[in-house]
Amino acid sequence: MNKKIIKRDGREEEFKDSKIVSAIEKSFISQNSILSDEExxxxxNLIHEAIDLKEKITVEDIQDEVEKALMSLNFYDIAKAYILYRNSRTQIREYRDFLVKEFNKYDLRLLSKNIExxxxxxxxxxxxxxxKYKSFSLNSIDDEEKMNILIKSALELVSVEAPKWDLIAGRIELFRYHLNLKTRNKELNVTNFYSKIKYLIDNDYYGSYLLEKYNEEEINxxxxxxxxSRDKLLSYSSFKVLxxxxxxxxxxxxxFETPQEMFMAIAMHLAMNEKDKLFxxxxxxxxxxxxxxxFALPxxxxxxxxxxxLSNCFIDIMDDSIVSIFESISNLAKTYDLTGGMGIYLGKLRSTSYLNKNSEENVxxxxxxxxxxxxxxxxxxxxGFNGGVTCYLDIWHIDMLDFLxxxxxLNLNKHYKYIIYPAICVPDYFWKLARDNINAMWSLMDPHEIYLKKNYHLEDFxxxxxxxxxxxxVHDDRIIKKDVPIKEIIRLIVKNAFETGTPFCFNRDIANKENPNKHKGMIYSSNLSLEIMQNVSPKNFINEEVMKFNGEEVLIKKSEPSNYPTSVLGSICLMNFDYSNDSKLEDVISIGIRALDNCxxxxxxxxxxxxxxxKKYRSLGISVNGYQDVLANENIKFDSEEQLIFGxxxxxxxxxxxxxxxNALAIEKGSYPYFKGSDFDNGNYFINRDYLSEKRAKLKDSIKNKGLRNGYLLAFSSSRFTSILSSNSESILPLLSKFYFEEEANKMIPRVSKFITNENNLYYSDAFDISQxxxxxxxxxxxxHIDQGVSLNLYINNNYSMRQILDLYIKAYxxxxxSIHFLRLKEATYE
Amino acid sequence: MEENIKLNKKGLFNPSGDISINAKAIVNGTSTNINDLNNIKYKWVSNWYRQAISNFWIPEEVNMNQDIKDYRKSLTIAERRSYNKTLSFLIYLDSLQTLNLPNINEYISAQEVSFCINLQCFQEDIHSQSYAYILDTICSPDERNSIIYDFKNDSIMLKRYEFINGKYEEFIDNPNLISFIKVLVANYILEGLYFYTGFMFFYNLGRNSKMNGTAQIIRKVNKDENNHLSLFKNIILEFKKEHKEIFTLEVESILENMIKEACIQEIEWGFYIIGNEIRGLNIDMIKDYIKYLGNIRATSIGLKPIFEGHLKEPLSMSWVSNFSKDDYIKLDNYGNSSLYSKSSTLKDDL
Structure with a gap:
């Protein structure tokens, strides 16, 4: 009997008993009973009696017959369940059809089925x-606008219970993107990856090196x-940042590019000087x-x-001269424009006003x-991302009080709004006094005056x-001092941190003692978000000269190179591979480092x-993302001893x-030039960290003998960009809240972990709820386990007192x- | 009967008053009227007061540049009409509040509670100031006036204003314990219902990426109103404890009817001002939302739900609470967060 069944879309298919049985079985199971073979x-039999005479039947006909058969055999509950299920399917189908019919240009049929x-x-x-779409779709005109609304609707459905609407919204957005790109490829006569690369090079988008290094065959x-299919990993939010x-x-x-083409072109660039390029x-x-x-945004x-x-996280020192100040300003302008973030150390600047009491304004x-x-x-x-500038000043600088x-x-009397961030550089001695003798006096002094009277720069130690x-x-009476009780300074720090989240705090002594490259300089300050900690030094200007170049006069500005750090950054996204598998973890890290080092x-x-x-330090800043997700996945609470052991x-x-x-890279390609004399070389790095196991001793020897490729390696940034892109929680921090919005350019973007489930929900703690x-x-x-810093926020509510806030700083010291980045405050809401 | 529902204005200094905590009462207390904040009877007051103080904000903190463009360019005609009328309505409501709260306060004999109402009154002023700021930024002077005094030309609006006003005047004309509970509930409705649909309208614009500055200001107003709502809820509940005898079935059904009537009017108002013309909202959504609000307002002061069903926030409106929570909104890592509080409330225990 070769009976045909007509499916809803008109296609015909062979009639099979097994399909009917499995549908009926589902209804039985939903009613907690089992369908016996006999039943x-x-x-x-009943169904066949009814339909055997017909040659072609529709799905609906069969379903009608199933209902009838169930009823006549007195399976009332089962029949009811079957009917309800059938109804809900019909409803979903209707809604799907409704959505599909809404669009002319876009055929959503396949996409919506796949999503289902x-x-x-x-x-x-x-x-x-x-x-949701219906409530928005009021007199929508064209397909593009309707598409926007559809995506917005999906996005608004994102919640802790249904976090993956973010991925669905991404799917819809990518569907549109790909379709439009296809049309565009045709317009540009782009037929494959090779012709696309060629087009992009010809039009000055891509670097010509790509075609110099790879031939057509290789590109194919x-x-x-x-x-x-890796596009499926892109949520709406991640695709949006891309x-x-x-x-x-x-x-x-x-x-021009699909996301996958873009990833591939980046990989081609980073691998182009490798011997085994394609590998x-x-x-x-x-x-x-x-x-x-x-890899990081740049x-x-x-x-x-x-x-x-390709690098970011620049750090500069403004030296105490007009030339240096404006050289710094010019660097700042370029750096900020191109990378969006910067840290500047100001502790060398003199305070003219303090010595010259006449100037009232701009103290x-x-x-x-x-x-x-x-x-x-x-x-x-x-x-943009990471936008901002952090300015650092030593806590003994005479202008500290204004700076804070x-x-x-509501600085209403000043009528001026600062958008840069203040950060204080604090020595251990200050925290010790704050802890043991808060009533002691603290002397604020002028660095230039110290230099004049003492012939040294205090900030250089x-x-x-x-x-x-x-x-x-302090004991030298020749030096003018502003003496302030430590308590007053603490009050200002705490009050301002409470109101504005700043000043950030940089513990300079700790950072310098742990600096693996102290043989080559010192760390005056950190970067924008306080995780990069590397040697910095001011630039010495020699002179400006006129030289002949191709017969023309040119001006050459000469200066001695200084330490002006920048780093190449990337993040290990723990949730996107099996982090518990050591060889996988090692593999991800070694490939990641190789790529960054090539940069x-x-x-x-x-x-x-x-x-x-x-090039002297070959500095990297490797960070992690997804630690909070990992903890939830392991059913470990952030605020537990278990977490500390696991971490x-x-x-x-x-x-x-x-x-x-x-180390392996150093063996292959050589050490960083400043390796000799570093803590990696002399072994202090390992001793300070109690890295004493046999495995570690072996690595220590290998590094001692064959060197290390990178002078700075691990720095845990807040990684907002990589976190959003990879859908992993930010860095090592707990979530601000299970669900929150981020406001970006007039749009509210919902944020909720894509890994949150009913089962692990409990293990996602709100940062404000856990003990700091x-x-x-x-x-x-x-x-x-790191050599630089962690961009670390603390989270308090407005029940904290000054003492409690101070205690957090002291405990951190x-x-x-x-370093401590933002002190984030949540207002306790009154219930 | 008249004697049983007598309501006394609080006097000035009362030297022969009672100094025990028990003498304090929401109304008709017999204390000295000295501001004794060291011996507080209503324990919730201190938390409430601290919270309200630390919420201090001024509208100028919010940047309205994008709103200026949006108001002219992005709003549809229907949206602009609703925007104007909703703003006009909020201006009216806050004006009424600043005028009427002192009337209520004249009878509040517990000083600590009286303090809270004073503070609320001040915050309502800030709200009025922020509407002025909004108008100042986005409109020309003539548009501004036509929005503020819209009721002079809009008879539906005028009728509604007069109705709300009427509820308050009943109390002024004849203050007693019954009319007092009625004015408390009227105030509670104003805070918890009338304001909320206005807020919801602005959040809806925000969720359509329009007038985000306004939505940000409204979020701050909303946060204050949440506090005010809980203040009046507490006052009503304390009053109820102290005057059980007033709460007869008859009075309770009067109160329930007040809420019901308010909801029905609010729904009609929603039809009038939002209708089916605004992207993201429709009449069914408004109806469901208001009925739900009416029910939670009624049950949280110990009354029966007003409308059958409607006990949970309707799914189609779940975005409202997401958009109204200041704490849920993280501006860019390096943006200016509106979360930071004022350090004046920070306890100095160094």
Missing amino acids: SSKIL KEYPTKEYSLLNLAN KIERMIIK KEECLIKDKNGNY YVKRFYDVLSKFEFV ILKNARRKNAQ GILKWLKIINDVVLAINKKG EIRKY YGVEWENRYLDC IDLTSCFNLNSLLTL NKLFEKINYFTLKAS DYIIKTAQMIYK EAGIK
Whole structure:
């Protein structure tokens, strides 16, 4: 009997008993009963009696007959369940059809079926989407607007219970993107990856090196390595940052690359000088497109382009001369414009006003701060990532009191708004006094005057040496001092932190003692978000000369290169691979480091001084993302001892694999030039960290004998960009809240972990609800395994008192924490 | 009967008053009227007061540049009409509040509670100032006036204003314990219902990426109103404890009817001002939302739900609470967060 069944879309299919039985079985199971073979054949018999005479029947006919058969055999409950199920299917179908019919240009049929298949549970029903869509879709005109509304609707369904609407919204957005791109490819006569690369090089988007290094045959091979389905990892939010920040577009806002093509072109750039190019192209592409190891924004944005600037996190010192100040300002303008973030150390600047009492306005260093702030305002990077400038001042600087208040909420009498962030550089001695003798006096002094009277720069020292000199200055009556009780300074710090989240805090002694490259300089300050900690020094200007170049006169500005740090950054995204598998973890890290290290040789830089510094230290800033997700996945609470033990093991491994990979690279390609004499070389790095196991001893020897590729390696930034892109929780921090919005350019973007489930929900703690002691303990645990800093926020509510806030700072100091970024405040809401 | 429902204005200094905590009462207390804040009877007051103080904000903190453009360019005609009328309505409501709260306060004999109402009154002023700021930024002077005094030309609006006003005047004309509970509930409705639909309208614009500055200001107003709502809820509940005898079935049904009537009017108002013309909202959604609000307002002061069903926030409106929570909104890492509080409330125990 070759009976045909007509499906809803008109196609015909062979009639099969088994399909009917399985549908009926489902209804039985839903009623907690079991369909016996006997019952099943009885039902089938009845159905066959009814339909056997017909040659073609529709699905609806069969379903009618199933209902009748169930009823006549007295399976009333089952019949009811069957009817209800059938109804709900019909409803969903209707909604799907409704959505499909809404659009002319876009055929959503396949997409909506796939979404239904991949997200079969109730919370992701298209019914919800259609309902939401209807409330928005009021007199929508064209398909594009309707599409926007559909995406917005999906996005609004994102909740803790249904976090994956973010992925569905991404799917819809990508569907549109791909369709439009296809049309565009045709317009541009782009037929494959090779012709696309060629087009982009010809039009000055891509660097010509791509075709110099890869021939057509190789590119065709590479094209076959692209795995389109990896687009499914892109949520709406991650695709949005790619579109806004990374994917190349022309001046009319038209795009060229698919996300996968972009990842591949980046991989091609980073691997182009490898001996086994294609092997590394594939490896780099894989870690990146699976978001196992995500490179920082400048790499994703600029790699593959001409003059690719691949590093970020610049740190500068403003020296105490007009030439240096304005050289810094000019660097700031360039750096801020191109990378959006910077740290500047101001502790060397004299305070003219204190010595010259006549000037009332723009007291002391505030006048320079105002210029810095104006530069930042003028360049105004709106909506970009990591936008901001952090200015550092030593806590004994005579202008400290004004400095602390620059961001004060209602600074109405000053009528000027600072958008730069103040950060204080604090020596151990200050925290000791604050802890043991809060009523003691603190002397604020002018660094220039100290130099005049003492012939040394106090800020050039740290630790005991600094402390001795500071006390020497305090006791030297020739030096003008502003004496303030420590308590007053603490009050100002705490009050301002409470109101504005700033000043950030940089514990200079700890950072310098732990600096693995102290043989080559010292760390005056950190970067924008306080995780990069590297040697910095002011530049010495020699002179300006006239030289002949091709017979023409040119001006050459000469200066001695200084330490002007910048780093190449990337993040290990723990949730996107099996982090518990050591060899996988090692593999991800070693590929990631190799790619980042290549960037150091490939990057161009608008600032040659920093490029030289980068090549001397070969600095990386490797971070992690997804720690909170991992904890939830392991059913471990953030505020538990268990977490500290778990984390200690994990971060120890990350450290080990990182050093091992950098050592292996050194064997292959050579050490960083400043390796000799570093803590890695003399072994102090290992001794300070109690890395004494046999495995560690072996690595230590290997590093001693064969060197290390990178002078700075691990720094845990807040990684907002890589976190959003990889859908992993930010860095090592707990979530602000299980669900929150981020406001970006007039849009509210919902944020909720994509890994949250009913089962692990409990293990996602709101940062404000957990004891901050655990955040400090976690940072302490992590600090053992990194060589730079952690961009660490503390979270308080308005029930905290001044003493409690101060205690957090003191505890952090005692725990050896090098920096505190924002003090975030949640207002307790009154119930 | 008249004697049983007598309500006394609080006097000035009362030297022969009672100094025990028990003498304090929401109304008709017999204390000295000295501001004794060291001996507080209503324990919730201290938390409430601290919270309200630390919420201090001024509208100028919010940047309205985008709103200026949106108001002219992005709003549809229907949206602009609703925007104007909703703003006009909020201006009216806050004006009424600043005038009427002192009337209520004249009878509040517990000083600590009286303090809270004073503070609320001040916050309502800030709200009025922020509407002025909004108008100042986005409109020309003539548009401004036509919005503020819209009721002079809009008879539906005028009728509604007069109705709300009437509820308050009943009490002024004849203050007693019954009319007192009625004015408390009228105030509670104003805070908890009338304001909320206005807020909801602005959040809806925000969720359509329009007039985000306004939505930000409204979020701050909303936060204050949440506090005010809980203040009046507490006053009503304390009053109820102290005057059980007033709460007869008859009085309770009067109160329930007040809420019901308010909801019905509010729904009609929603039809009038929002209708089916605004992207993201429709009449069914408004109806469901108001009925739900009416029910939670009624049950949280111990009355029966007013409308059958409607006990949970309607799914189609779940975005409202997401958009109204200040704490849920993280501006860019390096943006200016509106979360920071004023350090004046920070306890100095150094």
